[in-house]
Ligand code: SF4
């Protein structure tokens with residue numbers, strides 16, 4: 001069963017229902033079982049032995065974006081998403097992961113498979129082809145909207161130590177995350193460029209693994225364990241660094257929130273994870289202490305910002321990315337309505353529930369459109385895929401805020 | 413248990429997807445916001461009047477119990493399948509059918525969430541005042557059946573005051589209209605207002621027409637901090653006596669303040685004994701005139717500090733916090749039972765003292781919240797449902813308090829309804845004749861007794 005302290009959580013739910021109308025999934029389905037309240041109550045029944053983990057329960061538990069909107073809205077402070085995450089691991093003891101997720105998890109948690117798949121996907125011109133059903137769509141996103149693989153993984157494009165331009169003012173470790181390492185190299189390049197420009201020495205360890213959040217959030221904690229430990233030990237090799245810089249909302253959430261909880265709940269030592277938690281910073285947080293004005297040249301156009309769940313709720317980062325964008329001269333910043341509403345991607349949620357996913361994303365796209373922005377910035381590759389994948393033929397660019405900042409800094 | 417072939421007939425009305433019988437669905441439809449639990453045999457999700465009508469006709473023919481349900485945010489088991497049977501969920505019948513700006517009314521389906529509806533009418537500069545604490549959860553259908561009140565009661569009244577008419581389905585399946593869309597209507601018995609507050613025992617509403625007001629131009633929130641809860645209570649009485657009518661006057665005691673502050677970090681003073689949250693709304697002139705006056709009353713009664721909110725954003729935050737107070741309190745103990753007895757405003761100070769004294773004597777942990785302007789008390793009794801002995805003490809404290817409220821001219825329930833829990837007290841307030849007439853009315857609407865069985869009328873001692 002799940003950890004003792006989590007078991008007690010279900011008794012703090014007074015069934016007020018405030019979480020329901022906050023839940024993007026419930027708002028589409030309007031069935032109590034899909035509501036956070038419903039799932040919390042089912043977990044209570046399971047804990048009390050009045051109900052067994054069932055196929056139906058499993059489906060409900062995975063009909064959830066893990067967007068944490070319920071948790072931040074629960075007045076009673078029930079750690080709803082923690083409960084769900086832990087419960088997924090329980091469910092997996094009884095049921096296997098579906099095939100597609102099994103492949104994905106195996107790929108992400110292994111050393112050799114990923115380069116192989118990438119090579120294959122690239123050769124065929126269609127990334128991830130090896131994994132795809134042939135109906136022209138992967139989950140909620142059509143093939144044509146999938147990004148191309150980087151020519152070379154980001155990690156292979158840089159030395160272990162990247163010197164700053166001019167005298168070193170600081171020293172950080174950079175964690176690229178799978179998405180940037182393999183798909184969105186421009187994000188990583190931008191982060192490194194900006195840091196260099198600001199006089200920060202960047203340490204880029206070569207043995208970093210997938211943060212594994214997609215693996216353990218699908219419930220496969222055991223499978224994720226070796227990656228978690230390997231990353232922690234890679235980080236611990238370098239002392240006297242100011243911070244561990246992450247430019248992926250999801251990886252940041254993994255290091256800052258999930259590792260400590262998961263290791264703790266699995267009965268593992270959490271000391272290293274605690275240290276790392278305190279060191280990790282999202283790039284937008286780290287840059288807050290710099291005076292960027294003097295480096296920035298004007299850009300044109302209007303930008304709006306979408307809050308990734310893993311930044312705004314998991315890490316409570318809301319103002320910093322906006323502040324970066326607002327500093328860029330010439331760039332018009334327009335806040336969208338419901339910027340912090342989940343985009344509907346939910347990692348692998350959009351694979352399992354493309355219809356629900358798309359209907360949630362539609363609202364997001366409408367919100368973006370209403371601002372009249374030509375660019376939407378968001379610090380999460382998942383949101384980026386989801387939003388870009390559902391924009392249709394519209395000429396709205398989806399970027400990471402750091403890419404705009406690097407653009408404004410001009411050519412190095 | 414409903415026979416499988418009867419379930420099949422229900423399925424033929426709503427389709428397989430909207431008839432749920434899986435154990436997961438049954439369990440997640442077995443509760444509301446109270447601690448009661450009743451598991452239904454099936455849940456149907458109708459989306460049209462016609463479907464509801466056919467469901468009820470079939471239920472009558474087969475003698476199957478039917479209990480209507482909105483968002484299940486009620487506090488007394490009113491929307492639970494107390495004797496099993498069909499639970500009729502309106503969460504998917506939730507459209508706004510019309511917002512008429514010329515004649516200022518709106519027609520909605522019962523499942524729409526109150527706050528969503530309020531937002532929609534406010535977008536066209538109209539205003540739907542009834543504002544129960546659970547507005548972000550509760551459905552209009554549920555609010556109508558419970559005659560929900562809420563925070564703006566003192567100035568704007570309750571749900572019933574905004575109902576113009578309904579389309580209802582009787583237990584027999586017959587469809588009927590009540591009321592009109594006009595502001596005045598004296599044609600025949602006022603069935604609209606009879607069904608409103610009937611706790612879903614007489615008929616099922618499928619369309620609801622409500623009256624709207626022009627949206628007030630502005631509002632301002634005052635926050636008065638007290639070192640003595642009595643002073644807060646006296647302030648309320650003074651303001652009411654002086655004929656000033658703010659839009660809301662909410663009282664929170666020390667325990668509530670602490671819990672809310674812990675959840676929302678609004679900078680509320682943790683050492684205060686009580687606070688009043690007062691909203692004034694209207695045109696700018698009214699607000700300019702009323703708010704200093706109210707502030708003066710607060711200070712005159714010993715408020716330590718009176719703060720005026722500086723922005724609409726702050727207003728929204730303060731009220732979101734108030735709305736969540738019930739939930740916040742649950743941070744302290746797992747279970748939280750809300751009392752709802754309402755007393756004349758000038759008796760409120762005494763009543764608060766009394767409830768505290770009763771709880772102390774019974775060793776029950778208590779926090780006090782009140783829609784103070786209407787004397788609508790919400791003593792929150794904190795406990796743990798799993799502790800039988802403690803629950804017995806809580807029940808005893810409730811009994812004593814209800815009895816006390818009756819003796820000073822109060823009512824059993826201001827707005828939460830009777831439901832299952834308070835039915836035993838009913839004869840204390842309603843005479844035998846009154847109960848006989850109420851049962852007679854029920855019998856006219858529902859001779860077979862298939863609609864919401866186990867409701868207050870049946871449970872209360874005969
Ligand atoms: S908001 Fe929290 S307390 Fe209320 S129903 Fe949801 S989980 Fe339970």
Ligand code: SF4
Pocket residue numbers: 022023024025026034035036063064065066067068069070071080081
């Ligand atoms: S995490 Fe998000 S999708 Fe899942 S129950 Fe909570 S609000 Fe709904």
